[in-house]
Amino acid sequence: MTGILIVTHGEMATGLMDSLSLIMGEQDGYQTLGLKHGDDIVEFSEKIQSGICQLDKGDGVLVLVDLFSASPYNQAALCFNKLKDHSYRLISGVNLPMLIEAFNQRMIGADLETMYQAAMSAGKDGIKEFLEEMARMKESSNK
Template identity: 40%
Template sequence: MIQIVIAAHGSLSEGLKSAIELIMGESENLHTFSLYQDTGIELFGTSMQEKIEAIRTAEGTIVFTDLFGASPYNQATLKMKNIQDMNYRIISGVNLPMVIECLTLCRMGVALEDLWQQVLDVGKEGIKEFEQEFEKHVMKRGD
């Protein structure tokens, strides 16, 4: 099964995992890494690389990070260079809908190459503004 890693600042990754498991139940292929104020960046990156290598599967690994260009993302990309012959994707801007979609597709046996774009789309589509959405639905009923 594809391994899913969430790497983020503070306790965001654990919070997302907790919410996901509340909704979907426990998942053996969901892993977290947290970067705290007192965590050394090199130790964070090395620990993430070691864990990713330890959970390696033929199906691959997808790493979600909170911010593009921030430390968790940078460490994921830097450490990717050290991991040989592995199907590996890194996606920034993690949110709850995208990880739920990823986990659902993984459970259905969808390959990493076939799911990452769908996961991106669901993450983007999950962002809504109340009044704009309300207007869309009111206008549909009024037609």
């Protein structure tokens, strides 16, 4: 089973998993990490490395972070050189549609590559604006 590690600023990762559990039920094979004020960045990096190692049962780990090029992302990216024996993909911009898709893909037995591609698509496709969507719906019903 592919592991899933969610790494964010503050309690966002925990909140996302709380929402996911409400929608999909309790899950396993994942961890959440939150960077808080005053946290030592070296210790935080070690927690990320430990999480990847613990979650990788041979199928790799999907690492989802909140912001590109911010501390959670940077620390997860720096782990690549230290964790050459572990396969993982790192995606920034984690949101609930992305997370749901990642867990759905895992439930149907998708591999890490398929999971990360599907999660990225769902994350992007899950961003909508109401008036634009109403206009699209009206346009398609007029055809």
